[in-house]
Amino acid sequence: MKRISQYGIYLFLLVILSACSGGKNDRDSILEYWSSNNIGEITFSQKIVEAWNLEHPGSTLKFQPIPEGQSSEEIILAAVVGKTTPDIYSNMWQGSVEFYAKANVLIPLDTLAGFDNFIRDRCDSLTIREITSSDGHIYQFPWKINPFMTIYNKKFLAELNLDSLPETYTEYLNAAEKFKKDLTGDGYIDQWFGNTSVRLVWYQRLFNFYTLYIAASDGLPLIKNNRASFNNEYAIGVFRFLQEIYKQDYFSKEDQTAGQDPFLAGKIASKFTGPWEIEYLERYKPEGFEFDYFPIPVPDDHQGPIYTYCDPKSIVIFNTCREPQLAFEFIKTMVDKKGDLLFLQSTKQLPRRKGLDTIKAYENFFNENQRLQAFVEQAKYIRGMDNCEVITEVFDIITQEYEACVLYDMKEPEKAIADAERAVNILLGNRK
Amino acid sequence: MSRMKVTKIIIYILLIGAGFSFLYPFYWMILASLTPESQLGNFNLLPLEISFENYLLMFSKIPIFRSLLNSTVVAASSTTGVLVFGSMIGYALAKRDFRGRNALFFIIIFTMTLPFQITLIPNYVLMVKFRWVDTFAALIIPSLNSAFAIIMFRQVFKGIPDDLIDAARVDGCGELRIIFQVLWPNIIPTIITVGIITFMNSWNEVLWPLIVIRDENLMTMPQLVTLFAVGGRSDAQLGVKLASAVLLALPIIIAYSIFQKHFIRSMASSGLKG
Amino acid sequence: MRIQSKKSMISYFLVSPYLVHLILFVSFPVIFSVVLTFHKWNIISEMQYVGIDNYTRLFQDRLFWKSLVNTLTFLVVHIPLQIIIALALAYILDQKIFCKGFFRATFFLPVVISGVVVTMIWKQLYGVDTGLINKLLVSIGLGKVEWMTNKNIAMISIAIMATWKNVGLYVILFLVGLQSVPQRYYEAADVEGASRWQKFRYITLPAINPTIFMVTILSTIGGFNLFIEPYIMTGGGPLNSTLSAVLYIYKQAFEFYHMGYSASLGLIFAFIIMMVVVIQKYMIEKDE
Numbered sequence: 001m002k003r004i005s006q007y008g009i010y011l012f013l014l015v016i017l018s019a020c021s022g023g024k025n026d027r028d029s030i031l032e033y034w035s036s037n038n039i040g041e042i043t044f045s046q047k048i049v050e051a052w053n054l055e056h057p058g059s060t061l062k063f064q065p066i067p068e069g070q071s072s073e074e075i076i077l078a079a080v081v082g083k084t085t086p087d088i089y090s091n092m093w094q095g096s097v098e099f100y101a102k103a104n105v106l107i108p109l110d111t112l113a114g115f116d117n118f119i120r121d122r123c124d125s126l127t128i129r130e131i132t133s134s135d136g137h138i139y140q141f142p143w144k145i146n147p148f149m150t151i152y153n154k155k156f157l158a159e160l161n162l163d164s165l166p167e168t169y170t171e172y173l174n175a176a177e178k179f180k181k182d183l184t185g186d187g188y189i190d191q192w193f194g195n196t197s198v199r200l201v202w203y204q205r206l207f208n209f210y211t212l213y214i215a216a217s218d219g220l221p222l223i224k225n226n227r228a229s230f231n232n233e234y235a236i237g238v239f240r241f242l243q244e245i246y247k248q249d250y251f252s253k254e255d256q257t258a259g260q261d262p263f264l265a266g267k268i269a270s271k272f273t274g275p276w277e278i279e280y281l282e283r284y285k286p287e288g289f290e291f292d293y294f295p296i297p298v299p300d301d302h303q304g305p306i307y308t309y310c311d312p313k314s315i316v317i318f319n320t321c322r323e324p325q326l327a328f329e330f331i332k333t334m335v336d337k338k339g340d341l342l343f344l345q346s347t348k349q350l351p352r353r354k355g356l357d358t359i360k361a362y363e364n365f366f367n368e369n370q371r372l373q374a375f376v377e378q379a380k381y382i383r384g385m386d387n388c389e390v391i392t393e394v395f396d397i398i399t400q401e402y403e404a405c406v407l408y409d410m411k412e413p414e415k416a417i418a419d420a421e422r423a424v425n426i427l428l429g430n431r432k
Numbered sequence: 433m434s435r436m437k438v439t440k441i442i443i444y445i446l447l448i449g450a451g452f453s454f455l456y457p458f459y460w461m462i463l464a465s466l467t468p469e470s471q472l473g474n475f476n477l478l479p480l481e482i483s484f485e486n487y488l489l490m491f492s493k494i495p496i497f498r499s500l501l502n503s504t505v506v507a508a509s510s511t512t513g514v515l516v517f518g519s520m521i522g523y524a525l526a527k528r529d530f531r532g533r534n535a536l537f538f539i540i541i542f543t544m545t546l547p548f549q550i551t552l553i554p555n556y557v558l559m560v561k562f563r564w565v566d567t568f569a570a571l572i573i574p575s576l577n578s579a580f581a582i583i584m585f586r587q588v589f590k591g592i593p594d595d596l597i598d599a600a601r602v603d604g605c606g607e608l609r610i611i612f613q614v615l616w617p618n619i620i621p622t623i624i625t626v627g628i629i630t631f632m633n634s635w636n637e638v639l640w641p642l643i644v645i646r647d648e649n650l651m652t653m654p655q656l657v658t659l660f661a662v663g664g665r666s667d668a669q670l671g672v673k674l675a676s677a678v679l680l681a682l683p684i685i686i687a688y689s690i691f692q693k694h695f696i697r698s699m700a701s702s703g704l705k706g
Numbered sequence: 707m708r709i710q711s712k713k714s715m716i717s718y719f720l721v722s723p724y725l726v727h728l729i730l731f732v733s734f735p736v737i738f739s740v741v742l743t744f745h746k747w748n749i750i751s752e753m754q755y756v757g758i759d760n761y762t763r764l765f766q767d768r769l770f771w772k773s774l775v776n777t778l779t780f781l782v783v784h785i786p787l788q789i790i791i792a793l794a795l796a797y798i799l800d801q802k803i804f805c806k807g808f809f810r811a812t813f814f815l816p817v818v819i820s821g822v823v824v825t826m827i828w829k830q831l832y833g834v835d836t837g838l839i840n841k842l843l844v845s846i847g848l849g850k851v852e853w854m855t856n857k858n859i860a861m862i863s864i865a866i867m868a869t870w871k872n873v874g875l876y877v878i879l880f881l882v883g884l885q886s887v888p889q890r891y892y893e894a895a896d897v898e899g900a901s902r903w904q905k906f907r908y909i910t911l912p913a914i915n916p917t918i919f920m921v922t923i924l925s926t927i928g929g930f931n932l933f934i935e936p937y938i939m940t941g942g943g944p945l946n947s948t949l950s951a952v953l954y955i956y957k958q959a960f961e962f963y964h965m966g967y968s969a970s971l972g973l974i975f976a977f978i979i980m981m982v983v984v985i986q987k988y989m990i991e992k993d994e
Contacts, residue, residue, distance in 0.1 A: 068648035530717035550976035554735035
């Protein structure tokens with residue numbers, strides 16, 4: 001018995017000790033790079049890293065996809081907290097950068113040699129202004145975008161006999177009215193014109209409120225000079241538009257995460273989504289299912305091109321990196337003309353490079369991938385995210401008002417937006 | 433029919449109705465997990481089509497068996513620690529005299545009344561400082577002691593006559609030996625009770641793992657299933673989510689079918705003591 | 707003297723595991739919790755002293771008070787429902803019934819199953835358009851109920867689910883209580899010609915009062931700890947009607963990284979819980 005208990009204690013200690021060995025792994029490479037878990041991005045990263053390692057045998061790079069977890073944001077935060085961050089990370093949401101920049105865990109890229117010219121070559125001035133932090137430095141390299149548009153079921157829209165694809169709020173609402181049906185006769189609608197998330201998590205507003213707001217306002221920011229700047233006709237208009245949709249039962253109020261994908265099942269005719277949907281649909285679509293994209297709906301009096309939200313992701317260098325200049329040299333190989341083309345081919349996502357449709361070397365690719373044309377066109381009019389370290393809370397505040405006004409019709413849009421503005425200003429005012 | 437009979441019939445109907453309402457949801461869950469996604473809205477009592485596609489899809493998306501292993505390791509370690517340490521301290525409180533004994537006892541009682549809400553965040557911060565975030569240490573070490581277990585062991589040890597212990601001492605047994613070799617065989621019901629309750633609570637614990645574990649390969653099973661249920665990786669497919677829920681429930685259901693009586697008895701006595 | 711100190715050493719050795727635990731995971735957190743409430747911290751930056759800012763914010767925080775009201779709503783529905791149903795089922799099972807063990811085990815099954823599984827099942831049962839409960843209601847001619855989408859009903863729905871999950875445990879506790887009533891009391895009552903109801907009201911009920919109190923206290927503590935059910939079901943909605951206090955604390959800490967504020971929420975909430983439990987215990991003692 002004594003021996004058993006002895007062994008038991010040893011085993012026990014062993015378990016504890018082995019558990020304690022969580023921490024930074026030994027590397028014999030100079031640099032470590034994390035990508036996302038997207039298959040295409042993993043393929044791309046492997047190729048780029050291989051090419052680099054061949055060229056730079058003395059300063060090799062180790063690559064791994066980000067460890068799996070609930071969300072990549074959480075994993076990165078845990079890594080920052082545990083001081084186990086990689087040197088380079090490529091899937092940072094543009095909105096998160098300010099939070100980490102303010103905490104001094106990112107390298108200011110503009111202090112690295114060759115940065116200015118390189119970025120001006122690839123990105124337009126609007127983008128550069130957007131990604132510049134409040135302290136004047138630039139902590140991220142804009143990598144890729146997925147512009148949001150409206151996907152639609154070709155057959156359904158054709159059956160509606162509309163003059164043209166719905167562009168404005170009124171046209172959209174009219175089409176929705178025509179499409180809404182109670183197929184089973186049980187008094188409840190089973191066919192809706194579209195659907196967007198009713199979940200109350202802050203980032204779900206990116207798919208509905210924020211995208212529509214960008215389209216309506218031609219890309220106005222939510223936060224300006226550390227104050228809320230969205231109390232305007234555009235935000236109110238978006239709330240009113242969505243409120244009307246739910247009032248008239250044009251979208252279902254239920255969380256549609258039960259059962260089959262509603263777009264594929266023919267329960268809805270349209271959806272606000274991005275190019276990533278293409279591959280998923282191609283894989284699961286039933287016979288004869290055809291779809292295409294048109295821009296996000298805008299207010300009736302809207303003029304000019306239609307902007308949209310682009311879900312931008314950037315590349316960052318963490319301050320645990322001992323060779324930031326070297327890291328930047330590697331990043332350059334990811335996003336130069338050659339790198340971007342490889343990226344396009346591997347992932348079918350768009351790099352955040354200006355003038356995609358003017359580059360000769362890319363012509364073949366776009367000819368073979370007609371579907372992406374709409375997005376390339378749209379990529380000329382995109383907006384990312386404001387630089388605000390509490391942007392998630394801002395969206396949470398907007399979500400609260402969204403729920404009250406849009407989903408439950410308990411407030412007028414003017415009041416909801418005003419309340420959101422007030423709450424956001426209190427939040428921002430507390431930042432000392 | 434006599435009034436007695438009518439009453440009896442009503443009672444049986446009520447009981448069967450109640451029993452049905454307690455069993456049907458689980459039955460439905462298992463059935464739904466075995467039904468292909470497209471048919472999910474359609475069946476009620478009997479299966480329409482049996483298919484394992486949900487399970488196969490789930491296996492490819494989340495490391496469910498890994499999490500099963502994690503949960504087992506954590507729960508087993510925690511239970512072992514609680515039983516061993518709980519006995520040690522319960523014994524010391526019951527059978528040994530030392531300075532501060534009463535004070536310690538009252539402190540233990542007091543900690544049982546302390547709501548976890550107050551210690552939750554600081555404990556997380558502690559995990560950060562110790563670099564235990566994303567390690568088993570964070571899951572196991574804080575759960576190695578249980579005030580409840582200590583109280584239970586103290587109570588049962590108090591009921592054991594001192595002569596037994598004195599006799600063992602005369603035989604030359606050290607204190608630890610007394611506890612584990614001499615006393616334990618006499619308190620099997622208590623060991624089972626504390627063991628079952630600790631294991632069950634550890635197995636079902638989800639808030640703490642959600643806070644301290646981010647790496648998917650270290651997640652416990654309820655944690656993994658929770659994130660799978662509310663997250664995007666299940667692609668909004670209900671059947672797949674339910675498949676993961678079935679797997680989560682399965683070990684407990686199996687253990688319960690075998691050890692029913694012990695489960696019930698344990699939790700009942702714990703409730704009474706509480 | 708040496709033997710005494712050796713004896714003490716052994717005793718201290720025996721209790722040392724718990725002492726370590728007490729210092730590390732109880733004392734330090736409580737103290738640090740208080741300290742943290744006077745600071746602002748988002749884990750990755752430096753802690754910043756802010757005095758009583760967190761407390762002033764807390765008292766004006768509409769959501770925090772709402773979460774307390776939500777918890778109260780939950781308790782007000784859950785506790786009576788729990789007592790009545792558990793007592794009824796226990797009373798029935800206390801009679802001469804076939805397969806008593808089977809029913810007992812069936813009622814107890816949800817108690818041991820993880821709350822995660824229970825919530826996922828009920829999330830489907832409660833679906834407005836696709837849920838089984840509404841399908842059943844519609845098929846017998848009643849209308850659909852907005853179980854989880856109506857702000858006045860959502861928390862009640864969760865309370866019903868929580869009752870379903872836990873009632874088995876309380877059935878067992880009530881059974882123990884019922885079976886402890888001496889048979890001769892009933893026999894004496896029978897001689898007096900008492901009705902079934904009278905026997906229940908004057909013999910049974912008083913005898914199981916202690917059990918009723920215990921069920922109340924246990925259910926109260928369970929209600930205060932409500933987290934995973936609203937987390938999975940609704941994320942706190944609709945309109946924050948299912949936002950439990952623990953869920954709010956979790957969101958503040960791990961969605962927005964307001965560590966200091968979250969610690970102050972935890973502290974105040976823990977204080978409220980302890981007050982409620984003390985009041986309940988006092989009322990029981992007074993009764994006895």
